[in-house]
Amino acid sequence: MNSVAVVTEKFRFRGSRVSGKLAIAILSGLLAACAGSEPPRLNSAPSPPLSLAELKQRVSEIRALPFKQTADQAELSALSSAGVGDDLGGPSLAQIARAYKRIGLLAESVDFAKAMMEFARLKRLAVYEAGRERLTIAPEAARLGEALAGTQNGDPNQVASVLALARALQDQHFRWSDRVKGLGSEDRKLAFQALADGDALLVALNYLSKYREPLNWAQATNRFAAGLEKVGGHLPELLKQDLIFPYRDGSQFAQWAFLAKGWSGVNALFAEPPISSAQILHPEKYYLRRFTPLRITPFGLRRQFKENAVLDETLGEFRIQILLGSNQPREESRQIAAGWTGDHLSAYPDGDGLITAWISAWSGDKEARDFQRAFRSVLERRHRVRFDETPGQPDGWKANLRTGRSIVLQTRGAVVLFLDGIASARALEVSEENWKNLEIAPESVDLPFESAKQPAQLSLSSK
Numbered sequence: 001m002n003s004v005a006v007v008t009e010k011f012r013f014r015g016s017r018v019s020g021k022l023a024i025a026i027l028s029g030l031l032a033a034c035a036g037s038e039p040p041r042l043n044s045a046p047s048p049p050l051s052l053a054e055l056k057q058r059v060s061e062i063r064a065l066p067f068k069q070t071a072d073q074a075e076l077s078a079l080s081s082a083g084v085g086d087d088l089g090g091p092s093l094a095q096i097a098r099a100y101k102r103i104g105l106l107a108e109s110v111d112f113a114k115a116m117m118e119f120a121r122l123k124r125l126a127v128y129e130a131g132r133e134r135l136t137i138a139p140e141a142a143r144l145g146e147a148l149a150g151t152q153n154g155d156p157n158q159v160a161s162v163l164a165l166a167r168a169l170q171d172q173h174f175r176w177s178d179r180v181k182g183l184g185s186e187d188r189k190l191a192f193q194a195l196a197d198g199d200a201l202l203v204a205l206n207y208l209s210k211y212r213e214p215l216n217w218a219q220a221t222n223r224f225a226a227g228l229e230k231v232g233g234h235l236p237e238l239l240k241q242d243l244i245f246p247y248r249d250g251s252q253f254a255q256w257a258f259l260a261k262g263w264s265g266v267n268a269l270f271a272e273p274p275i276s277s278a279q280i281l282h283p284e285k286y287y288l289r290r291f292t293p294l295r296i297t298p299f300g301l302r303r304q305f306k307e308n309a310v311l312d313e314t315l316g317e318f319r320i321q322i323l324l325g326s327n328q329p330r331e332e333s334r335q336i337a338a339g340w341t342g343d344h345l346s347a348y349p350d351g352d353g354l355i356t357a358w359i360s361a362w363s364g365d366k367e368a369r370d371f372q373r374a375f376r377s378v379l380e381r382r383h384r385v386r387f388d389e390t391p392g393q394p395d396g397w398k399a400n401l402r403t404g405r406s407i408v409l410q411t412r413g414a415v416v417l418f419l420d421g422i423a424s425a426r427a428l429e430v431s432e433e434n435w436k437n438l439e440i441a442p443e444s445v446d447l448p449f450e451s452a453k454q455p456a457q458l459s460l461s462s463k
Contacts, residue, residue: 055165093253095311127164170196249281364413
């Protein structure tokens with residue numbers, strides 16, 4: 001078989017407190033890695049193609065994990081979108097698309113089912129099929145291998161194979177694919193995927209540094225992300241960014257653990273993984289002072305609609321960045337989204353229509369109002385509507401639609417409510433019922449460090 005390249009993984013600390021000195025050491029090491037201070041290559045001459053057995057041995061040594069199963073052949077073929085639909089699961093794509101379009105996360109023209117099939121295919125460019133004991137590498141994966149390696153000579157399929165083998169180790173040792181499939185929250189799923197893809201890319205970077213030539217990890221990661229952007233350039237912005245994020249930001253997150261504790265630190269991440277994209281975007285919210293998202297339960301809406309939700313999920317900080325970024329500068333979108341502390345998106349059937357409710361919590365009243373203003377601009381642009389201030393509600397806005405239904409956008413304290421699709425005459429009544437019976441509390445998660453403990457960021461009691 002042709003030679004293969006490198007993969008990266010994510011890491012986390014377990015059972016120990018992260019001191020200030022250790023934090024500085026991590027940051028210093030991360031900067032050193034970004035500056036290109038990787039181990040020198042072993043051989044200056046080009047290496048001959050490796051057999052799959054030789055490649056597996058190298059990946060196993062780098063990742064410090066043994067292969068529990070054998071993959072005796074590698075198949076270099078393009079994966080079609082056929083057969084990947086089974087991995088999508090959950091609510092129907094049509095219902096998800098309608099809700100995403102109503103909040104402005106997707107353009108009305110997007111064929112979401114078609115886009116998701118292509119997205120699923122691109123997520124499987126280099127895969128290990130445990131049941132069939134084989135590696136499958138698509139041509140696009142080879143191009144990404146070239147992007148990661150840069151000017152280095154060598155077989156680009158090797159890099160894609162290393163990534164696939166790293167994922168094989170994740171499944172064999174941590175049953176990672178099964179754990180990701182069992183998640184309901186899109187934000188948590190994205191964080192889990194960032195752990196896996198970040199770990200795989202970190203393996204690849206180590207592989208290239210050891211068996212090819214020294215390379216600048218930050219530049220290599222940026223090249224890889226740019227390559228992914230080209231590969232997924234035909235996808236809607238939401239899915240394109242969901243494709244790039246796990247590698248680009250996930251690898252940076254994983255390096256915190258790797259630089260502090262090596263691969264044992266990365267292994268610990270799989271035992272207690274990050275639970276939100278906010279922790280991937282801001283690693284200090286995982287390693288230094290643990291950030292716990294808020295769980296939002298809209299009892300009032302559930303009673304109104306007889307708990308008949310067809311969609312129930314959390315979008316998270318990263319997807320809010322994408323949403324706001326459709327209408328304003330990226331840096332401003334990032335700053336606003338950084339105030340996120342939790343959200344809950346739900347949708348309920350109403351005849352031929354759909355009622356969409358999105359409740360988001362923020363770190364303070366100002367952050368909530370900043371988000372409301374930016375989000376209102378997105379809605380006005382997407383739906384070509386005009387919001388009027390609700391009498392007696394300084395932070396309450398309502399837009400009447402031609403269908404006789406309304407969009408309600410309200411802020412109370414550090415919480416923002418979006419309610420769409422309700423008959424105009426009942427819109428304010430339904431929104432008030434939501435506020436009266438809304439529960440917001442810290443998500444229930446095990447925190448491994450005493451330093452991660454912190455008081456609740458928001459206290460709203462249900463009535």
